[in-house]
Amino acid sequence: xxxxxxxxxxxxxxxxxxxxxxxxxxxxxxxxxxxxxxxxxxxxxxxxxxxxxxxxxxxxxxxxxxxxxxxxxxxxxxxxxxxxxxxxxxxxxxxxxxxxxxxxxxxxxxxxxxxxxxxxxxxxxxxxxxxxxxxxxxxxxxxxxxxxxxxxxxxxxxxxxxxxxxxxxxxxxxxxxxxxxxxxxxxxxxxxxxxxxxxxxxxxxxxxxxxxxxxxxxxxxxxxxxxxxxxxxxxxxxxxxxxxxxxxxxxxxxxxxxxxxxxxxxxxxxxxxxxxxxxxxxxxxxxxxxxxxxxxxxxxxxxxxxxxxxxxxxxxxxxxxxxxxxxxxxxxxxxxxxxxxxxxxxxxxxxxxxxxxxxxxxxxxxxxxxxxxxxxxxxxxxxxxxxxxxxxxxxxxxxxxxxxxxxxxxxxxxxxxxxxxxxxxxxxxxxxxxxxxxxxxxxxxxxxxxxxxxxxxxxxxxxxxxxxxxxxxxxxxxxxxxxxxxxxxxxxxxxxxxxxxxxxxxxxxx
Amino acid sequence: xxxxxxxxxxxxxxxxxxxxxxxxxxxxxxxxxxxxxxxxxxxxxxxxxxxxxxxxxxxxxxxxxxxxxxxxxxxxxxxxxxxxxxxxxxxxxxxxxxxxxxxxxxxxxxxxxxxxxxxxxxxxxxxxxxxxxxxxxxxxxxxxxxxxxxxxxxxxxxxxxxxxxxxxxxxxxxxxxxxxxxxxxxxxxxxxxxxxxxxxxxxxxxxxxxxxxxxxxxxxxxxxxxxxxxxxxxxxxxxxxxxxxxxxxxxxxxxxxxxxxxxxxxxxxxxxxxxxxxxxxxxxxxxxxxxxxxxxxxxxxxxxxxxxxxxxxxxxxxxxxxxxxxxxxxxxxxxxxxxxxxxxxxxxxxxxxxxxxxxxxxxxxxxxxxxxxxxxxxxxxxxxxxxxxxxxxxxxxxxx
Numbered sequence: 001x002x003x004x005x006x007x008x009x010x011x012x013x014x015x016x017x018x019x020x021x022x023x024x025x026x027x028x029x030x031x032x033x034x035x036x037x038x039x040x041x042x043x044x045x046x047x048x049x050x051x052x053x054x055x056x057x058x059x060x061x062x063x064x065x066x067x068x069x070x071x072x073x074x075x076x077x078x079x080x081x082x083x084x085x086x087x088x089x090x091x092x093x094x095x096x097x098x099x100x101x102x103x104x105x106x107x108x109x110x111x112x113x114x115x116x117x118x119x120x121x122x123x124x125x126x127x128x129x130x131x132x133x134x135x136x137x138x139x140x141x142x143x144x145x146x147x148x149x150x151x152x153x154x155x156x157x158x159x160x161x162x163x164x165x166x167x168x169x170x171x172x173x174x175x176x177x178x179x180x181x182x183x184x185x186x187x188x189x190x191x192x193x194x195x196x197x198x199x200x201x202x203x204x205x206x207x208x209x210x211x212x213x214x215x216x217x218x219x220x221x222x223x224x225x226x227x228x229x230x231x232x233x234x235x236x237x238x239x240x241x242x243x244x245x246x247x248x249x250x251x252x253x254x255x256x257x258x259x260x261x262x263x264x265x266x267x268x269x270x271x272x273x274x275x276x277x278x279x280x281x282x283x284x285x286x287x288x289x290x291x292x293x294x295x296x297x298x299x300x301x302x303x304x305x306x307x308x309x310x311x312x313x314x315x316x317x318x319x320x321x322x323x324x325x326x327x328x329x330x331x332x333x334x335x336x337x338x339x340x341x342x343x344x345x346x347x348x349x350x351x352x353x354x355x356x357x358x359x360x361x362x363x364x365x366x367x368x369x370x371x372x373x374x375x376x377x378x379x380x381x382x383x384x385x386x387x388x389x390x391x392x393x394x395x396x397x398x399x400x401x402x403x404x405x406x407x408x409x410x411x412x413x414x415x416x417x418x419x420x421x422x423x424x425x426x427x428x429x430x431x432x433x434x435x436x437x438x439x440x441x442x443x444x445x446x447x448x449x450x451x452x453x454x455x456x457x458x459x460x461x462x463x464x465x466x467x468x469x470x471x472x473x474x475x476x477x478x479x480x481x482x483x484x485x486x487x488x489x490x491x492x493x494x495x496x497x498x499x500x501x502x503x504x505x506x507x508x509x510x
Numbered sequence: 511x512x513x514x515x516x517x518x519x520x521x522x523x524x525x526x527x528x529x530x531x532x533x534x535x536x537x538x539x540x541x542x543x544x545x546x547x548x549x550x551x552x553x554x555x556x557x558x559x560x561x562x563x564x565x566x567x568x569x570x571x572x573x574x575x576x577x578x579x580x581x582x583x584x585x586x587x588x589x590x591x592x593x594x595x596x597x598x599x600x601x602x603x604x605x606x607x608x609x610x611x612x613x614x615x616x617x618x619x620x621x622x623x624x625x626x627x628x629x630x631x632x633x634x635x636x637x638x639x640x641x642x643x644x645x646x647x648x649x650x651x652x653x654x655x656x657x658x659x660x661x662x663x664x665x666x667x668x669x670x671x672x673x674x675x676x677x678x679x680x681x682x683x684x685x686x687x688x689x690x691x692x693x694x695x696x697x698x699x700x701x702x703x704x705x706x707x708x709x710x711x712x713x714x715x716x717x718x719x720x721x722x723x724x725x726x727x728x729x730x731x732x733x734x735x736x737x738x739x740x741x742x743x744x745x746x747x748x749x750x751x752x753x754x755x756x757x758x759x760x761x762x763x764x765x766x767x768x769x770x771x772x773x774x775x776x777x778x779x780x781x782x783x784x785x786x787x788x789x790x791x792x793x794x795x796x797x798x799x800x801x802x803x804x805x806x807x808x809x810x811x812x813x814x815x816x817x818x819x820x821x822x823x824x825x826x827x828x829x830x831x832x833x834x835x836x837x838x839x840x841x842x843x844x845x846x847x848x849x850x851x852x853x854x855x856x857x858x859x860x861x862x863x864x865x866x867x868x869x870x871x872x873x874x875x876x877x878x879x880x881x882x883x884x885x886x887x888x889x890x891x892x893x894x895x896x897x898x899x900x901x902x903x904x905x906x907x908x909x910x
C-alpha cells in the first residue's frame with residue numbers, strides 16, 4: 001500500500017514535468033492585450049524559479065541526512081548554500097547582467113576575447129554540470145528503492161529518461177513559471193510533513209533526541225573529521241564562492257530586465273532559500289529522537305523519507321511519505337533539467353557542433369546535434385552514478401561546488417573587478433584551480449581515505465585551492481601585461497555603468 | 511590484487527609517459543630549427559620583428575601603439591635610441607638617453623617642414639658618456655602629407671643608417687596608410703548600416719494619419735491616444751541611438767504599430783502575440799521585427815475577404831531566441847521571395863530584404879531570414895538571434 005501511494009506520487013510528478021516540458025509555450029496566454037511591459041518576469045517570480053532550480057537532492061534529502069549523521073557542525077551547510085547567493089549578489093550579479101554574456105564561457109570570451117579560454121570554460125562547465133548531476137541520480141535511485149522497493153538502477157533511469165526527453169523536446173528551462181512552481185511544490189512537500197511530525201512530537205511530550213557529545217557540541221574532536229574547524233571553513237568557502245560558478249544559476253539572471261532587477265531577485269532568493277533551509281534540521285533532530293540508529297544497509301540520506309512511517313504508522317504516515325517522495329522527485333527533476341539544459345547547450349554549441357560541422361562538411365542538422373548533446377548530457381552522469389559508490393548526496397554536491405569555486409570564482413571576481421587580468425593569467429588560474437580541486441578529489445577517492453591533516457586538506461580542498469588559483473591568476477597576469485585584452489577599459493565601463501546612465505559614447509557614434 | 515589501483519605503479523607509469531613526451535617534443539623542436547643559413551636567419555628575424563611592430567601600428571600612429579612598436583623598430587635599425595613623433599609632439603621614445611626625449615620633437619622640425627630625410631649632428635649633452643651624438647630623421651607620409659617622423663639616434667651616423675631609417679619610415683608610412691584604409695572601411699560599413707536602417711513606409715504614415723482623422727470627430731479620446739502612439743512610434747523609428755535595442759523595446763514598438771493598424775482595419779485584423787518572457791532582454795538589431803510585421807499585415811489582409819490573422823511568436827531556444835511572424839494571407843511565389851532576399855529591389859517587400867541584409871551583416875550568413883510561403887498558403891518568416899554576440903551590443907540606456 002505504501003509503495004503504491006509513493007509510486008503514484010512519483011509518477012504524477014514525472015508526468016507533469018514531461019507534459020509541461022513538451023507542451024511548453026502553449027500554456028502561455030494568447031490574447032490581444034499583450035502589453036509587453038506586463039510580461040517581463042518580475043523579480044519575485046524569477047527568484048522562485050531560481051529557488052526551484054537550485055534546491056536539489058542535496059538540499060531536500062542530503063542536508064538532513066548529514067546533520068543527522070554528523071551533528072551540529074553540518075548546520076553550516078545550509079548557511080553556505082544561502083550565503084553563496086549573497087556573495088553572488090554583492091560581487092557579480094549586476095555586472096554579469098550588464099555584460100550581455102549568457103553563460104560562463106560567454107563571459108570569459110566577452111571579458112578576455114579569447115576562444116581558447118572560452119573552450120576551457122566550456123569543458124569546466126560540462127564537468128561541473130556532470131558532477132552535480134551524479135548525486136541527483138543517486139538520490140532518485142535511493143528514494144525509489146526506499147519507498148517502493150524498486151531495483152537500485154530504476155530511480156536514476158527514470159530521472160534520466162524524463163530529463164532527456166524534456167530537454168531534447170525543446171527544453172523546459174525556458175519556462176520560468178514551471179520552475180517557480182517547483183519551488184513552492186518542494187517547500188510544501190517538505191513543510192507539511194515537518195509540521196505534522198512536529199505536532200505529534202509535541203503531543204508525545206517532546207522526547208529529547210538521542211545524541212552523543214560529539215554530535216551536539218560544535219567542532220568537537222572525533223566528530224566529522226580530525227580537523228572539524230578547518231573542514232567547516234573550507235566547506236563554507238566552497239559553497240559561498242561555488243554558487244557563482246554553477247552553470248544553471250547564472251542563466252536565470254538574464255531573465256531580469258536590468259541589473260537592479262537582478263539584485264532584487266537575489267535578495268528574494270536569499271529569503272526563499274533561508275526559509276526552506278529551516279526545515280531539514282527539523283527532520284534531522286526528529287530523526288535523532290525516533291530513529292537513533294539506522295540499519296547498516298540504509299544510508300543517512302534517507303532519514304527524511306523514513307521518518308513519517310516511523311512516527312506515524314498507518315495510512316497517514318504513508319501519505320506523508322508519498323508526499324515527500326514526490327517532492328524529492330520534483331527536486332531531482334527541476335535541478336537536473338536546469339543542469340542538463342546548461343550542459344546540453346554548451347556541449348552542442350562549443351564541442352559537438354564544430355566537430356560535426358567538420359566531419360560532415362557543414363551538412364549536419366542542427367536539431368540532430370542538439371538531441372545528441374542532450375542524450376550525452378544525461379547518459380554520461382547516469383553511467384558515472386552507476387559505477388561510483390555513493391558518497392552521500394550533500395558531499396558529492398559539495399565537490400561540484402568546490403570545483404566551481406576554485407575555477408570560476410577567481411575568474412569572475414577578478415574579471416569583474418580587476419582591469420589587470422590577462423589572458424595568460426586567467427588560463428593559468430583556471431588550470432591551477434581545476435587541477436588542484438579535481439586532483440585532491442581524485443586522490444582522496446582513489447587512494448584515501450587519508451588521516452590527519454593530509455586527509456583534511458584533500459577532502460576539503462577549497463580553503464587552499466581557491467586562494468591558490470586567485471594568487472596564480474594575479475601573479476601570472478602581472479607577469480604577462482602583454483596579454484591584457486586591449487578592450488579592457490571599454491568592457492569595464494560596460495560592466496559597471498548602471499543601465500540608466502546614457503553613456504556619452506553611445507551618442508557620439510551617430 | 512587484480513582490479514585494484516596500485517598508486518606507485520601508476521605514478522611511475524605517468525612519469526615515464528611524461529618523460530617520453532618531453533623527449534619527443536625536444537627532438538621535434540631541434541629539427542625545426544636546423545639547416546638555415548645565417549643570411550636567411552637575419553632575413554627571417556627582421557621580417558619577424560617587422561611583423562611584430564606592424565601589429566602595434568594597426569591603429570595608425572597612436573601613442574600607445576608607437577610606444578610598443580618603437581622597441582621593434584629600434585631593433586631593426588640597430589641605433590642607440592629611437593623617437594617617434596606625430597605632427598604635434600612626441601609619441602614614443604625607446605633606448606638610451608631618456609633625457610633627450612623632450613628635444614626629439616624639435617630635432618624633427620626640419621623634416622616636418624621639408625618632407626625630406628635629414629641628418630642632425632647638433633646634439634649636445636652635458637653627460638660625456640651619453641651615446642647620442644647625432645640623429646637621422648625621416649618622414650612618415652600619408653596621402654602626401656607628413657603625418658609624423660621617425661628619428662634614430664646614434665653616436666656616429668653612417669649612410670647605411672640614413673638609408674635604413676628612410677626605409678623604416680617608408681614602411682611605417684605603409685602601415686599608417688593601411689590603418690587609414692581600415693578606418694575608411696569601418697566608416698563605409700557604418701554608413702551602409704545606417705542606410706539600411708529605418709525605412710518607414712510612407713504609406714503607413716499617410717494611412718495612419720487618415721485613420722486618426724476619421725476618429726477626431728466621432729471619438730476624440732481615441733484619436734488623441736492614437737496620435738500619441740503615432741508620436742511614440744515615429745520617435746522610436748527615427749531615433750538616433752545605437753544599432754541595437756532589446757526585444758522588449760522592439761516589441762513595444764510593434765505593439766504601437768499594431769494599435770495604429772487596428773484603428774484602420776478594425777475587426778478585419780486579428781493579432782496573437784506569444785512571447786516567452788525569457789527572451790525579452792535579448793539584444794536585437796533595431797527595427798528588425800517591425801518591418802516584417804508590416805509586411806505580414808499588408809499581405810495578410812490584401813485581397814482577403816474576412817479576418818486576417820497575424821501571429822508573432824518569440825521562443826527561447828537555449829543559446830538563441832527564435833522569432834517568427836506568420837500571416838494567413840495570400841502568400842507569395844517562393845521564387846519571388848528568393849529574388850527579394852538576393853537583393854533584387856521590389857517595391858512590394860522593402861522590409862524583407864533590408865532586415866535579411868542587416869541580420870546577415872551583424873550575425874553572419876547562418877542567421878538570415880527563413881521564409882516559408884506558397885501562393886494561397888500564407889507566409890511565415892522566421893529568424894534566430896544569438897543571445898550572445900560579441901559584435902552586437904546595444905548602447906544600454908539610450909532612449910533618445
